[in-house]
Structures are given as structure tokens and as C-alpha cells.
Amino acid sequence: MNDSFDDDMASTRPEDKTERRSLPSTQDAVDNKKSEVTIHELRQFDDFPEWINPESLANFLYESLKPYEDPLPVVRQGMFDALEPSNGEPGFVLVAEIDQKVVGALLMLRTGMKGYIPENLLLMVAVDPSTRGKGVGAQIIKRSFELADGDVKLHVEYDNPAKRLYERLGMTSKYAEMRYNK
Numbered sequence: 404m405n406d407s408f409d410d411d412m413a414s415t416r417p418e419d420k421t422e423r424r425s426l427p428s429t430q431d432a433v434d435n436k437k438s439e440v441t442i443h444e445l446r447q448f449d450d451f452p453e454w455i456n457p458e459s460l461a462n463f464l465y466e467s468l469k470p471y472e473d474p475l476p477v478v479r480q481g482m483f484d485a486l487e488p489s490n491g492e493p494g495f496v497l498v499a500e501i502d503q504k505v506v507g508a509l510l511m512l513r514t515g516m517k518g519y520i521p522e523n524l525l526l527m528v529a530v531d532p533s534t535r536g537k538g539v540g541a542q543i544i545k546r547s548f549e550l551a552d553g554d555v556k557l558h559v560e561y562d563n564p565a566k567r568l569y570e571r572l573g574m575t576s577k578y579a580e581m582r583y584n585k
């Protein structure tokens with residue numbers, strides 16, 4: 404694993420790129436208290452807040468993506484490709500926080516293409532199981548659409564209920580994704 408994944412990566416703190424947003428008023432605050440979701444926008448590994456490091460965020464994603472999880476090394480690779488790609492430009496990572504606890508995360512990659520393929524790939528999004536159904540996922544995804552320069556694509560299993568959420572947020576599915584695996 405690349406050294407950037409060490410806790411040391413959290414040593415240099417970025418300028419504050421956080422944005423405070425309240426949960427939708429129609430929804431109960433998480434844990435029945437007036438909690439606020441903070442969405443952190445990370446553009447490089449140095450942007451990690453001090454209370455979370457890349458490895459623990461990868462673990463959060465791996466655990467929270469279940470039962471649609473990718474293997475942990477794939478999650479780590481996705482985070483690298485979002486923040487320090489070996490080719491092309493970086494995308495970004497969003498971390499949703501309540502009281503210094505990660506409740507959601509999203510990885511957005513640049514595809515390097517445009518027109519025939521959207522410029523951005525929403526690779527992974529997950530919300531902590533205890534926090535689901537309260538609007539956090541919609542909030543992070545909407546934020547990612549605002550931040551992404553250009554169109555966004557993603558793939559989702561046909562049976563994943565997240566598909567309904569994506570459709571509610573305006574995504575359409577004109578093509579079936581097909582793969583030839585080697």
C-alpha cells in the first residue's frame with residue numbers, strides 16, 4: 404500500500420473546506436437530537452480532518468457499503484484514484500460528519516473523458532447503517548453533483564434500493580452497462 408495511507412497523511416491540515424448544513428427540516432435529526440451534518444470536501448490526502456485518516460475512512464466505506472461492498476484494497480485504490488491518481492486529474496472525496504463521527508462518505512473520480520462518457524464517475528457512496536433513511540445520502544450525493552465539473556455516471560446493481568434514490572435525484576439509466584471480464 405502506498406505510504407500516503409499512513410496516519411501521517413492526516414498531519415498537515417488543510418484550509419477549512421467544510422460546509423455546515425442542517426438535515427432537512429422534515430426529517431428527524433439523527434439520534435433524536437439537534438445534530439448537524441458537516442460535509443467535508445477533500446481534494447488531496449492533506450485535506451483529511453484530524454479526527455479521521457484515510458485507512459479508517461476506507462474501513463468505514465468497506466463496512467457501510469455492505470452488502471454491496473468492494474474488497475477493502477479496491478476501496479483503498481478508489482480513494483487513491485480520487486485523490487492522487489497515477490494518471491489524469493484528481494476528483495474528490497466527501498465525508499459527512501456528525502460530532503466528529505463519520506456518518507457518510509463518497510468517492511468521485513475524473514474519467515478523463517467527455518461527451519461520449521461523462522467527465523465524472525461516482526465510484527462509491529455509503530451511509531452508516533444506523534443513520535440511513537434520514538437524508539444524509541441524498542445530501543452528500545447532491546453536494547457531489549454540485550461540485551463535479553460536468554456530468555456524472557455511476558453503476559448500481561439492479562436490485563439495490565439506492566437506485567430509487569439516484570432516480571429521485573434526477574439520474575436516468577438509458578444504457579445497460581456490459582463488461583467483458585478478462
Ligand SMILES: CC(C)(COP(=O)(O)OP(=O)(O)OC[C@H]1O[C@@H](n2cnc3c(N)ncnc32)[C@H](O)[C@@H]1OP(=O)(O)O)[C@@H](O)C(=O)NCCC(=O)NCCS
Nearest residue numbers: 468528529530535536537538539540541559564565567568
Ligand atoms: C444508498 C445510501 C448511501 C443512501 O443513504 P441514505 O442516507 O440512507 O439515503 P437517504 O436517507 O437520503 O434516502 C433514502 C433512500 O436511500 C435508498 N436506500 C438504500 N438502502 C437503504 C437503506 N438500507 N435504508 C434506507 N434507505 C436506503 C432508498 O432508495 C431510500 O429511498 P426510498 O425511500 O425511496 O426507498 C445508503 O443506503 C447506503 O449506504 N447503502 C449501502 C451502500 C450502497 O448500496 N451504496 C450505493 C452503491 S451504488
